Amino acid sequence: MNYSRQREEVQEQLSFHHDHPTADVIYSELREKDPTISLATVYRNLKLLAQNGTIRRLTFVSGADHFDSNIDPHYHFVCDCCGKVIDVPMQVAETLDDTASKYISGNITGHDLVFRGVCDECMTSGRSSVGSGDML
Amino acid sequence: MNYSRQREEVQEQLSFHHDHPTADVIYSELREKDPTISLATVYRNLKLLAQNGTIRRLTFVSGADHFDSNIDPHYHFVCDCCGKVIDVPMQVAETLDDTASKYISGNITGHDLVFRGVCDECMTSGRSSVGSGDML
DNA sequence: TCAAAAATGATAACAATTATTAATTTATAT
DNA sequence: ATATAAATTAATAATTGTTATCATTTTTGA
Secondary structure, three states: OOOOHHHHHHHHHHHOOOOOOEHHHHHHHHHHHOOOOOHHHHHHHHHHHHHOOOOEEEOOOOOOOEEEOOOOOOEEEEEOOOOOEEEEOOOOOOHHHHHHHOOOOOEEEEEEEEEEEEOHHHHHOOHHHHOOOOOO | OOOOHHHHHHHHHHHOOOOOOEHHHHHHHHHHHOOOOOHHHHHHHHHHHHHHOOOEEEOOOOOOOEEEOOOOOOEEEEEOOOOOEEEEOOOOOOHHHHHHHOOOOOEEEEEEEEEEEEOHHHHHOOHHHHOOOOOO
16 A cells, blocks of 8 residues: 555544544545545545554444544444434443354454433433434 | 334334345335335335334444344344344343443433454355455 | 556445325324 | 325435546656
8 A cells, every 4th residue: 555645634634533523524624724635535545544444434323434543442422313423431341252252153353332322412402302313 | 103004014024034134125025025115115114113113223334224123122243244234142231331321421321232253154255354344 | 767556536326315296095073 | 984184105306425437646666
């Protein structure tokens, strides 16, 4: 894999985020710095970086994938109301993989743990019980 | 919500599955029994049933959502090679939600636990290390 | 410095899903 | 049973997220 300025920009822009942006968010932000960067380039490089383990693709929200520059194992919370993804800095339970391996025939490489519910913001703004479960 | 024959068909067809089909699989299967049913009707009813809590939408595979007629809490395994989703009949860890609630401000209603790896079929057919991580 | 390999930007193509709308079906009050 | 309002449908257009194509530009290494 050769060097590319655009790939570095994508990786850097993602690293600025502590939320977990989608490809189009990264794209919009980068366009301001580099008005010629292409949407396809952003998708291409996010894919490459995820495949070589530099970043992580989060696939547990319906619709657009989210990306995470933090690749060491950690858990997430997803708001069923607005779809926001935030980190849960609790300890990772490595024993879960051993337990699960007793029940399945394939090879387990890891697990994703996603807590679901309604985020603070949606709670207070009353968005919660109104369209309860917009993301379902 | 009024009765509809099509909604019953969708729910019944899903209940036949122990794997976790996508909307288009349900659609293709139903077309053989009921050649006039529409794709939009399948999507509409899967959505309604999921919002209802009659069935469960599985959003942790990139691309198409999967659906599960088994609504009581249980865990899954996803093959990173072929995308297949299978049940993991291990015990559900309710304590996880309590632990997580100490770290986040929102309201937790539950969690999804997804084990990842390579399924038996992909292991033996050598598909695994070839395109390692096709779904990433 | 030149050629091969890799990457890019622009955009077409594709896949998954939702929106629209006229026609049909269901529930309901007579 | 009948009329009517509300819900649902089939067909299909539209939208969204993502990948493929391809001519041009960059990178790399001899």
